[in-house]
Amino acid sequence: MKIVNVTHGSFYALGAYAGASLTGAWLARGYPPALSYAVLLVAALGITLVFAPLIERGILRFMYAKDEAVILLITYALFLVLEDVIKLIWGVNPYFIAEPYALLGSFQVAGMAYPTYNLILIALAVIFGGGLAWLLNSTRVGKLLRAVIHDPEVSRAMGVNVGRYYLVTFTIGSLLAALAGSFTAPTVSVVPGLGVEIIVLSFAVVVIGGLGSLPGAALGAVIVGVVRSFSVHYLPAVELFVIYFVMAAVLAVRPRGLFSLEEPRKI
Amino acid sequence: MKRDRTPLFIALVFLFVISFGFLLPQWAMFIVTIAIARGLVALGLMLLLRAGLVSFGQALYYCLGAYAAGALGRFFGLSDIYVQMLAGGALAAGFAFVLGFLLARYRGIFFGLLSLALSMILYGLLVKNEALGSTDGFNILPSALFGTRPEAGWVRYAVMASAAVVALLAALLVHRYLNTPLGRLAPAIKDNEIRVEYMGASARRAVHVKYVIAAALAGIGGALAATTVGHIDPEMAYWTTSGEFIFIAILAGTRNVLAPFAGALLYGVIHTTAYDLSPNTWQMSLGISLLLLIVFLPEGLWSLFSRLRWR
Numbered sequence: 350m351k352i353v354n355v356t357h358g359s360f361y362a363l364g365a366y367a368g369a370s371l372t373g374a375w376l377a378r379g380y381p382p383a384l385s386y387a388v389l390l391v392a393a394l395g396i397t398l399v400f401a402p403l404i405e406r407g408i409l410r411f412m413y414a415k416d417e418a419v420i421l422l423i424t425y426a427l428f429l430v431l432e433d434v435i436k437l438i439w440g441v442n443p444y445f446i447a448e449p450y451a452l453l454g455s456f457q458v459a460g461m462a463y464p465t466y467n468l469i470l471i472a473l474a475v476i477f478g479g480g481l482a483w484l485l486n487s488t489r490v491g492k493l494l495r496a497v498i499h500d501p502e503v504s505r506a507m508g509v510n511v512g513r514y515y516l517v518t519f520t521i522g523s524l525l526a527a528l529a530g531s532f533t534a535p536t537v538s539v540v541p542g543l544g545v546e547i548i549v550l551s552f553a554v555v556v557i558g559g560l561g562s563l564p565g566a567a568l569g570a571v572i573v574g575v576v577r578s579f580s581v582h583y584l585p586a587v588e589l590f591v592i593y594f595v596m597a598a599v600l601a602v603r604p605r606g607l608f609s610l611e612e613p614r615k616i
Numbered sequence: 617m618k619r620d621r622t623p624l625f626i627a628l629v630f631l632f633v634i635s636f637g638f639l640l641p642q643w644a645m646f647i648v649t650i651a652i653a654r655g656l657v658a659l660g661l662m663l664l665l666r667a668g669l670v671s672f673g674q675a676l677y678y679c680l681g682a683y684a685a686g687a688l689g690r691f692f693g694l695s696d697i698y699v700q701m702l703a704g705g706a707l708a709a710g711f712a713f714v715l716g717f718l719l720a721r722y723r724g725i726f727f728g729l730l731s732l733a734l735s736m737i738l739y740g741l742l743v744k745n746e747a748l749g750s751t752d753g754f755n756i757l758p759s760a761l762f763g764t765r766p767e768a769g770w771v772r773y774a775v776m777a778s779a780a781v782v783a784l785l786a787a788l789l790v791h792r793y794l795n796t797p798l799g800r801l802a803p804a805i806k807d808n809e810i811r812v813e814y815m816g817a818s819a820r821r822a823v824h825v826k827y828v829i830a831a832a833l834a835g836i837g838g839a840l841a842a843t844t845v846g847h848i849d850p851e852m853a854y855w856t857t858s859g860e861f862i863f864i865a866i867l868a869g870t871r872n873v874l875a876p877f878a879g880a881l882l883y884g885v886i887h888t889t890a891y892d893l894s895p896n897t898w899q900m901s902l903g904i905s906l907l908l909l910i911v912f913l914p915e916g917l918w919s920l921f922s923r924l925r926w927r
Binding site for chain 2: 408411415416417419421422423425426427428429430432433434436437545549552553556560590591593594596597600601604605
């Protein structure tokens with residue numbers, strides 16, 4: 350949508366908190382832990398449907414005409430607000446829900462124990478990534494969506510309900526962030542500041558891949574993940590900034606990211 | 617042509633701070649000094665903003681300046697305020713000159729994110745550096761002035777007055793710069809870079825110069841903040857610090873060189889009040905005020921003044 354959205358980090362955190370607290374409540378009532386995965390899903394969906402339309406309809410839709418950098422600031426402001434909203438709702442104490450993670454146990458790969466839960470994460474990523482690619486490239490809705498992003502004015506003239514497409518896009522995007530948050534929640538302790546860390550990492554991912562490119566984002570994520578793991582293993586001293594180093598290096602060679610599209614120049 | 621009265625105005629404001637500042641209570645001096653430090657950084661950001669560039673990594677130079685000031689005390693026992701600011705500014709400018717060759721090629725969101733990445737690299741380096749105190753940072757020596765150490769009650773005033781002197785000079789110089797051909801290129805670059813190039817000017821060079829000036833100002837601001845607070849840590853390079861500076865620059869607007877200082881002071885007041893009233897939701901208050909500002913005063917705080925003046 351040509352929005353660099355800092356609020357995305359908040360949705361990740363919101364998803365994590367919603368997932369952690371809802372699953373916690375689910376397990377505390379003694380309901381079957383096997384269904385906790387569905388609860389994580391519902392939590393992410395619920396929290397997105399509450400906050401995403403509110404933010405898009407209430408604030409962002411009046412801002413699309415503004416400069417990209419200004420929109421970045423607006424989402425930054427929203428991010429600050431949401432950060433405190435999270436603290437108000439859930440407090441500052443960490444949440445742990447290890448059950449969905451522990452339940453599946455682990456399996457052996459080449460003599461190393463590997464948690465099965467991570468396989469679920471990978472599967473989810475593939476399903477949602479593939480689903481999104483299919484939605485954007487092969488369905489009528491997806492094609493219209495890309496048309497709207499490319500030129501809202503012409504789309505409006507052609508009779509597309511542009512406002513609705515913006516709303517749907519923003520909600521889907523936020524939903525993905527919330528899902529990521531809620532399914533990561535069992536593997537970490539959910540604490541304030543979760544959003545800050547993830548958002549800068551995700552920026553690095555999309556910038557490496559090229560803004561607005563789906564394969565780019567996927568490749569960027571792989572690069573970031575692998576580089577980070579390697580540095581943790583071999584060179585822990587550089588772990589904190591190796592991602593930014595990679596990002597700077599990629600941008601130095603390909604100024605608009607790996608899978609960037611050519612920008613038309615305005616004379 | 618109307619005479620430019622801004623330099624006179626700048627001089628009046630800062631001379632006022634210097635001559636009557638000692639009447640302020642200590643805590644207010646602290647707020648004013650920090651506001652001047654942040655104002656210097658925001659002044660640099662303003663230069664870049666005029667060219668349509670948002671640097672999300674000005675904290676890099678702020679932090680460099682602070683650590684330069686700290687290192688002077690730690691390794692050479694020097695803690696003269698002016699030496700600290702000079703060192704901070706020089707170190708930041710040197711780094712910016714080198715990094716500028718890379719950054720001056722980027723515009724828009726990429727400029728912002730690349731500068732953010734660079735400041736996060738510094739953050740990562742500092743956190744892992746035991747000699748410089750890792751995540752805890754270190755305390756820096758009490759401020760001195762021309763080799764003498766002011767009495768305990770006067771330290772804050774001495775720092776504030778020195779800050780005001782430097783800010784006065786910086787504001788005058790930047791104001792002068794804005795009216796040079798190179799300075800006047802900024803809005804043109806924002807408007808349409810290709811036309812700028814057709815006219816025979818180099819947008820890249822103009823951006824590079826602005827970037828170095830902005831970094832030097834941020835370095836001075838960082839050194840000043842370090843000596844005022846008495847402690848430095850890697851958080852100064854974290855991207856949320858850059859966010860604060862952008863907040864101030866947007867709050868202030870780009871119309872006048874005094875605006876960043878006014879913005880920084882207002883930010884300090886909002887921040888302190890919000891923290892005082894509800895320590896747990898100050899971020900929310902900041903976020904909401906930022907939103908309201910962008911919506912109702914897109915030209916910044918200074919547009920209030922100029923609107924009033926035309927009436």
